[in-house]
Amino acid sequence: MNTTTRKIGCSLPLHLPKPKIITLDAYNTLYSTKVPVMQKYCEFGVKYGLDINIPIDCKKMEQSFPSIFKKINNKYPQYGKKCGLTPEEWWSKLIIECFQSVLPHISEKRGLPDGLLDDILASFETSQVYAIYPDLIPFLEYCKNNDIVLGIASNTDPIMCKLIRNLGIDLYFINDNNSNVYLSYDLEITKPNKLFFDYILKRVIYQDKSLTKNMKHDNIDELKKHCYHIGDEKHNDMEGASNAGWNGILLDRMNKYGYFGTDIYKNKSSVPIETQLAIDKIDNNLEQAWVTCLQNKNKIITAGPNQFVISTFQTLTDLFQQQE
Incomplete structure (x- = not known):
């Protein structure tokens, strides 16, 4: 160099x-x-009753994130703009897959607890995160x-x-x-x-x-x-x-x-x-x-x-x- x-x-x-x-x-x-993104996801998951071990599952989600982001971005490019998705819907799909990486039983049809996605998305627009x-x-x-x-x-x-x-x-x-x-x-x-x-x-x-x-x-x-x-x-x-x-x-x-x-x-x-x-x-x-x-x-x-x-x-x- x-x-x-x-x-x-x-x-x-x-x-x-x-x-x-x-x-x-x-x-x-x-x-x-303020703290790692996956730590915040996991903290919200615990708040909503998901069976998550924050130190261990945070690390697993972090390791999975690059491939998840690439997959969602390839399937729904430009944050969903070309596919009729709002950016909020695009991020929701990504968040669901992040949780799936540690909780395989979760799916889009049988998804996360009511309110969890909205809570995460709202917090990531503020100084809370x-x-x-x-x-x-x-x-x-x-x-x-x-x-x-x-x-x-x-x-x-x-x-x-x-x-x-x-x-x-x-x-x-x-x-x-x-x-x-x-x-x-x-x-x-x-x-x-x-x-x-x-x-x-x-x-x-x-x-x-x-x-x-x-x-x-x-x-x-x-x-x-x-x-x-x-x-x-x-x-x-x-x-x-x-x-x-x-x-x-x-x-x-x-x-x-x-x-x-x-x-x-x-x-x-x-x-x-x-x-x-x-x-x-x-x-x-x-x-x-x-x-x-x-x-x-x-x-x-x-x-x-x-x-x-x-x-x-x-x-x-x-x-x-x-x-x-």
Whole structure:
């Protein structure tokens, strides 16, 4: 892995173009679960009288999740949009199969206790399950105060809009005149497709033509140098954005990809790395992740052309402020 590490505040030079547009991924970037997703499922199951052993069955459900998600997504693509399902119905099917992985007698026809699915779905739209990290609001405020256009670019469904409203961060991305929320569900394109980022840039320029002011012939390639996308997935976020001509930033709070030293998967089981990453998407513990990310808060990694890795938003805020 050919990378360069720089500490914020030291003499090593790193100049990033002044940001004009910053988009962020949603899950595990804007917000994260307080405890692992399957732990919450199991806790609700126990509440409704299911015979579940939380430590053991949580682990079984976590191991089954990647294949379940893939199966449901292949059968009902785009969160059910093309199949006449609502996102809530799509997630219900996934939740049922997660419980089936530890309680085989459960089926869609002979399903879970009345109210359980509705209770789970409702909680996953609120701060009962999700929270934001302490460094998010200061970063969003910095962007707002410096006239940086903020947007959300995520491979997800519209339930996300309910969640960001309930978490109190929606107004950074949505106002009376414009919305800069771009979801794969609506666009019918997914990251890392270059067209995803191209569409966003075209739309943002349409809403704010001043972004190309003083650029020769409205040079889009010049503007792309001032565009940033931040997310927690190396391929979809960092590489996807950089391949589209943007600056791609990987927010890796747990050092899952190993850019800050030995990664957390070294010497672990023979589970394929992509499967392990899929499990870790739902295995987040916010308090633990916050403590871990602070160990690398003053570091920024150059991972490739227009590709950077950080562990906190504060790292980026500090760097942008130094360059003002």
